[in-house]
Amino acid sequence: MAASNGVFYHILGLATCVAFIYLSFGDIDFHFPEPKMSFVARNGTQFVVDGKSFYVNGWNSYWLMDQAVEEHSRPRVRLMFQTGAKMGLTVCRTWAFNDGTYNALQVSPGHFDERVFKALDRVIVEAQRHGIRLLLSLANNLEHYGGKTQYVKWAWEEGIGLSSSNDSFFFDPSIRSYFKIYLKTLLTRKNHLSGIQYKDDPAIFAWELMNEPRCMSDASGDTLQDWIEEMAGYVKSIDKKHLLTVGLEGFYGPTCPPEKLAVNPGEWFSTLGSDFIRNSKISAIDFASVHVYPDSWLVNAELNEKIKYISKWVISHIEDGDTELKKPVLFTEFGLSNRNKDFDHSHRDMFYKSVFDIIYDSAKKNGAGAGAFVWQFMVDGMEEYNDDFGIIPDQRPSMYRLIKDQSCRLAVLRHGQDTVKRNFNKICD
Ligand SMILES: *[C@@H]1O[C@H](CO)[C@@H](O)[C@H](O)[C@H]1NC(C)=O
Ligand SMILES: *[C@@H]1O[C@H](CO)[C@@H](O)[C@H](O)[C@H]1NC(C)=O
Numbered sequence: 001m002a003a004s005n006g007v008f009y010h011i012l013g014l015a016t017c018v019a020f021i022y023l024s025f026g027d028i029d030f031h032f033p034e035p036k037m038s039f040v041a042r043n044g045t046q047f048v049v050d051g052k053s054f055y056v057n058g059w060n061s062y063w064l065m066d067q068a069v070e071e072h073s074r075p076r077v078r079l080m081f082q083t084g085a086k087m088g089l090t091v092c093r094t095w096a097f098n099d100g101t102y103n104a105l106q107v108s109p110g111h112f113d114e115r116v117f118k119a120l121d122r123v124i125v126e127a128q129r130h131g132i133r134l135l136l137s138l139a140n141n142l143e144h145y146g147g148k149t150q151y152v153k154w155a156w157e158e159g160i161g162l163s164s165s166n167d168s169f170f171f172d173p174s175i176r177s178y179f180k181i182y183l184k185t186l187l188t189r190k191n192h193l194s195g196i197q198y199k200d201d202p203a204i205f206a207w208e209l210m211n212e213p214r215c216m217s218d219a220s221g222d223t224l225q226d227w228i229e230e231m232a233g234y235v236k237s238i239d240k241k242h243l244l245t246v247g248l249e250g251f252y253g254p255t256c257p258p259e260k261l262a263v264n265p266g267e268w269f270s271t272l273g274s275d276f277i278r279n280s281k282i283s284a285i286d287f288a289s290v291h292v293y294p295d296s297w298l299v300n301a302e303l304n305e306k307i308k309y310i311s312k313w314v315i316s317h318i319e320d321g322d323t324e325l326k327k328p329v330l331f332t333e334f335g336l337s338n339r340n341k342d343f344d345h346s347h348r349d350m351f352y353k354s355v356f357d358i359i360y361d362s363a364k365k366n367g368a369g370a371g372a373f374v375w376q377f378m379v380d381g382m383e384e385y386n387d388d389f390g391i392i393p394d395q396r397p398s399m400y401r402l403i404k405d406q407s408c409r410l411a412v413l414r415h416g417q418d419t420v421k422r423n424f425n426k427i428c429d
Pocket of ligand 1: 043044
């Protein structure tokens with residue numbers, strides 16, 4: 001960063017200087033200065049920023065909005081972005097929903113807590129200050145932070161006659177309109193710090209309709225397909241600047257050819273009502289999203305088997321992006337559980353490296369493999385937010401190094417060897 005400070009200051013003026021000095025203080029910040037953050041766009045299978053391919057070395061911290069509400073926990077947000085920036089990470093995926101639970105953003109249908117909206121405003125501004133963009137997820141298939149179950153409860157409370165299934169989230173017209181009210185409120189929210197509406201804010205990398213949508217009550221996949229089409233169209237009718245993805249786990253469904261179905265971890269996985277290729281092909285969907293969880297998919301397998309399987313899974317989805325979809329593919333969650341028998345941290349290093357290598361090989365050839373997001377990072381003192389995947393990067397030197405190396409080689413693809421050397425020779429040696 002040091003080499004480019006001169007230009008940077010002149011362009012940005014005093015206000016940003018102060019922020020910049022603050023960020024750099026005591027640490028080498030590993031980010032290429034963007035005088036003005038631009039929107040991430042797409043050209044075929046590539047993400048593009050300022051005319052050059054853009055890659056994601058990313059992570060998940062689902063808790064950012066939640067922690068930004070109250071003053072005592074707020075510093076964790078800045079600390080997390082500082083840590084991400086030091087590792088050269090480019091995008092953070094986080095929840096932009098909290099429906100009906102503690103510190104809810106949406107307290108009841110169409111009613112929002114301004115305090116929590118201000119917290120989300122802060123998260124966005126803080127990310128931008130650290131040169132990091134956000135992939136914001138808009139709903140949860142799971143119950144965590146409300147999810148589709150909460151929407152269904154709300155409808156019951158209003159006396160709307162529903163089928164008993166939680167999947168009425170996807171097909172009930174009243175619930176669809178609840179969700180659209182939330183979408184519109186969020187997309188048109190004016191950030192109280194920056195004055196920018198979310199739909200016009202380039203610090204937002206993209207929107208994700210839902211975390212891990214499944215609609216098991218309709219295994220044909222038609223119900224979920226219809227919901228995605230309607231909601232994707234609705235988002236685009238308000239916001240044409242941001243990219244949009246579904247948030248799928250990536251299972252191949254009924255319309256996929258047999259050789260693709262054979263890549264699923266088991267036959268059951270094609271019956272969940274999602275259908276990776278069909279869902280991701282929808283024209284308003286700009287890129288595909290895939291999750292990677294070998295521990296829950298291959299319960300009794302050895303580490304080597306898991307890594308082998310995961311390579312096949314990741315390669316198969318990148319190939320879909322290259323040939324069928326002609327869109328970038330992001331692995332928006334990947335993780336290895338510490339509850340495995342004989343777990344050792346070196347297993348995670350091996351697993352992560354296998355994912356990173358495949359992404360890099362694809363990116364090097366201008367393929368659809370555009371990046372991956374670790375599930376999940378935290379900062380110190382957040383045990384109650386942990387699951388069996390959480391990592392505090394500063395406490396895991398070999399992992400830290402691995403992630404930084406991935407940032408470095410992806411930065412070389414984007415910026416060229418000379419530029420990376422010139423700016424970051426101490427980091428990317
Ligand atoms: C998109 O990519 C193609 C192939 O690399 C290139 O020829 C074209 O100029 C790009 N279009 C834009 C708008 O960048
Ligand atoms: C809906 O989800 C909740 C939470 O997972 C569960 O308790 C409830 O039984 C579900 N309802 C139906 C009808 O499946």
